[in-house]
Amino acid sequence: QVQLVESGGGLMQAGGSLRLSCAASGRTFSTYTMGWFRQAPGKEREFVSAINWSGANTYYADSVKGRFTISRDNAKNTVYLQMNSLKPEDTAVYYCATGTRWPVSATRNYDYWGQGTQVTVSS
Numbered sequence: 726q727v728q729l730v731e732s733g734g735g736l737m738q739a740g741g742s743l744r745l746s747c748a749a750s751g752r753t754f755s756t757y758t759m760g761w762f763r764q765a766p767g768k769e770r771e772f773v774s775a776i777n778w779s780g781a782n783t784y785y786a787d788s789v790k791g792r793f794t795i796s797r798d799n800a801k802n803t804v805y806l807q808m809n810s811l812k813p814e815d816t817a818v819y820y821c822a823t824g825t826r827w828p829v830s831a832t833r834n835y836d837y838w839g840q841g842t843q844v845t846v847s848s
Contacts, residue, residue, distance in 0.1 A: 726837075727837040729748070729822070729837055730748050731745060731821050733745040733746050735844070736845045736846075736847065737844070737845070739811060739846055742809045742811065743808045745806040745844075746804075747821030751802075754802040759821060759824075760772065760835055761773040761795060761806045761819060762822060763815075764818050770832055772831075773786055773819070774786065776795045776796065780796065784830065789815075792809050792811075793807065793808050794807040795807075814846075817843075817844060818841040820838055821838075822838045824836060
């Protein structure tokens with residue numbers, strides 16, 4: 726069993742930055758792929774980014790590539806999402822999740838989810 730708690734969301738003007746954190750419980754955190762997804766009102770949950778267990782491999786949706794950076798600290802059981810150059814279309818609830826299957830972009834391959842944190846970007 727893994728519990729995930731996201732934090733760091735908020736209201737930001739376009740062009741600004743936010744850093745999301747996801748703290749995980751459980752001793753096996755370092756064995757999981759960690760992913761970030763987002764869901765805007767009226768839309769399906771979509772993949773944002775993922776990082777493999779060691780942090781050596783990272784993956785990004787085209788819409789955030791070059792603006793967002795995912796990282797993890799296995800000693801702190803925490804994964805981060807640094808979001809720069811924010812755009813109004815980044816507005817969504819952001820969720821972190823743990824998974825062990827591929828592809829990392831598919832929600833069906835994640836077993837545990839956090840409750841989400843709201844990110845709102847104003848123009």
